[in-house]
Amino acid sequence: MGIVSEKSAFSKDRKIVFFCGDLTQSGGTERVLSVIANGLAARGYPVFVISLWGGRASFFPLDQDIKIYWAEKEQKKRSIMGTLHYLTAVLRYERPDVLIDVDIILGCYSVFLKRRFSDMRWISWEHFNYYHHFRKNRLLRKAVRKIAARHADRLVVLTDADKRCYERKQKPRCKVSRIYNPLTYPLSDTECPSARDSRTIFAAGRLTKVKGFDLLIRSWSLLEKKYPEWQVVIAGEGKDEKSLKKQAEKAGLKRLTFAGRVSDMEDCYRSASFFVLPSRSEGFGMALTEAMYFSLPAVAYNCMAGPGEIIRDGETGFLVKPGDVRIFADRMELLMKDPELRKRMGARAKSSVERFDKEGILDEWERLF
Numbered sequence: 591m592g593i594v595s596e597k598s599a600f601s602k603d604r605k606i607v608f609f610c611g612d613l614t615q616s617g618g619t620e621r622v623l624s625v626i627a628n629g630l631a632a633r634g635y636p637v638f639v640i641s642l643w644g645g646r647a648s649f650f651p652l653d654q655d656i657k658i659y660w661a662e663k664e665q666k667k668r669s670i671m672g673t674l675h676y677l678t679a680v681l682r683y684e685r686p687d688v689l690i691d692v693d694i695i696l697g698c699y700s701v702f703l704k705r706r707f708s709d710m711r712w713i714s715w716e717h718f719n720y721y722h723h724f725r726k727n728r729l730l731r732k733a734v735r736k737i738a739a740r741h742a743d744r745l746v747v748l749t750d751a752d753k754r755c756y757e758r759k760q761k762p763r764c765k766v767s768r769i770y771n772p773l774t775y776p777l778s779d780t781e782c783p784s785a786r787d788s789r790t791i792f793a794a795g796r797l798t799k800v801k802g803f804d805l806l807i808r809s810w811s812l813l814e815k816k817y818p819e820w821q822v823v824i825a826g827e828g829k830d831e832k833s834l835k836k837q838a839e840k841a842g843l844k845r846l847t848f849a850g851r852v853s854d855m856e857d858c859y860r861s862a863s864f865f866v867l868p869s870r871s872e873g874f875g876m877a878l879t880e881a882m883y884f885s886l887p888a889v890a891y892n893c894m895a896g897p898g899e900i901i902r903d904g905e906t907g908f909l910v911k912p913g914d915v916r917i918f919a920d921r922m923e924l925l926m927k928d929p930e931l932r933k934r935m936g937a938r939a940k941s942s943v944e945r946f947d948k949e950g951i952l953d954e955w956e957r958l959f
Contacts (some may be wrong), residue, residue: 597646604959605684609677609700610692613658614644616851617796618876619717622771623692624650629772629952638684640677642696674702681707688959693717694745695731697738700815704741712740712959715746718873719895721754722800735760744958751895761770767958770899771874772951775856775883777944781783787929791922792862792886794855794877795869797828797848802868802891804830804837809868809919811841817926821845822860825852859884864925864932870912872896882906882943887935889921906939 608627613620620767623639631653633635638657639648645663652658662668665676677699681689691700694716704712716735718724724731738745739762746767747753753768795801803824810822827850838846852858855877859865865881867890872878875896878888882900888907890897891914904908908921925932 603636603846604687605636605638606630606688606959607681607684608637608639608690608692609696610639610641611696612643613639613641613648613650614646617648617691618771618873620648621650621774622717623877624648624652624798625772625774625948626952626955629948630655630955633853633952633956639685642673660831677703678706681710686710688713690715691738694738695727695734697734697742701737701741703769711743712741713744713746714742715749715751716756716873719749719871719893720747720752720759721894722871722873724774739763743891749895749899751899755892767954768952769954769958770946771879772874772948773879773883773943773946774876774948775880777947787860788863789817791820791822791864791866791926792858792881793822793866793868793870794825794852794858795867797824797826797831797834799830800869800871801826802870803834805891805913805918806866806868807834807841807843807846807914808915809840809922810846811843812916812919813923813926814843814845817923818845820926821847822866823847823849823858825849825855825858825913827851848934855880856884859886860890862886864888864907864922864936866918866922867891867897868918869893869896875900879943879946882939885940887925887932887939889918889925891918900943902938902942906935908940 608623610623627637640659640661643662645660650764659680661673661676665672689699689700689710690713692715694714697714700712739760742764743760744764746769753766756766859881865886865888867878867888872894878900881888888901890901891912892898892909893912901907901909910921911916
């Protein structure tokens with residue numbers, strides 16, 4: 591008799607494996623994985639993680655009881671078949687009840703693992719919006735989305751917009767669930783105000799084209815000379831760092847700083863006056879919800895998914911038509927000129943993100959199981 595069929599209901603002795611790309615990375619995907627994995631472990635679930643690449647410590651700390659398997663480091667033969675043999679051996683040893691792909695593209699392996707372990711439930715967890723344009727593996731991802739929609743036991747997406755897209759475009763055979771990313775900070779009755787009198791505008795994300803920092807530079811170039819007491823700080827690193835710095839230098843910007851990888855994001859949020867998210871595309875927007883938790887109003891492009899389900903335009907921040915750098919600058923200027931507006935919007939922003947409380951999101955995962 592198979593493992594899952596021995597009990598009629600999913601209980602906390604059921605083992606869960608998260609299958610991810612690279613635990614050593616510092617991105618939002620890895621951050622939310624650590625939050626969910628740690629939260630489930632704290633609730634009594636046996637949890638382990640398989641990282642396809644990497645081989646050092648997880649960038650975000652994991653509970654001491656969560657074991658990590660490093661496929662790239664530990665497999666005997668580095669090839670697709672070698673990886674499949676390694677994954678099969680790990681699953682045969684651990685016998686998990688649920689396999690969760692932390693990025694739908696990993697389904698190119700999981701569809702074969704599901705066949706070998708038919709009692710294991712396969713959850714495909716999408717971390718990008720449906721219309722995100724991928725430079726690499728675009729055709730593979732497109733194919734894997736179809737495979738997951740037909741063979742996974744459940745699809746999990748980050749927004750209602752993506753849920754509608756998957757249901758309309760892929761006609762999945764399994765149910766599609768929308769589960770928002772959680773806040774990484776616990777809710778409290780006390781206010782977590784930002785430095786409302788600060789003259790710092792904060793942004794964070796990978797330094798890649800999709801995050802739109804080139805657009806932010808263009809917007810800031812319309813404002814910097816007019817507001818000499820203000821500055822923009824961008825936290826993050828990525829392959830476009832040199833080109834972005836060159837763009838800022840060419841524009842003559844003196845008060846736009848690239849802070850690199852930041853270990854204490856909380857201090858950055860507390861030191862800022864408001865937050866900007868110039869992304870061309872978002873899966874959800876963890877940095878955005880975190881900033882709002884610290885009472886930061888936000889200015890964001892209303893891209894296909896993410897910000898539009900987080901920001902209430904004109905109440906907790908501003909949503910701008912994608913790519914309109916002049917209107918983006920105009921909305922920044924409104925907040926720069928009006929401290930009362932920042933205070934009012936910031937207070938509303940704080941209360942509005944309570945729906946992303948970690949414990950509530952973990953409840954949703956448990957109901958899914």
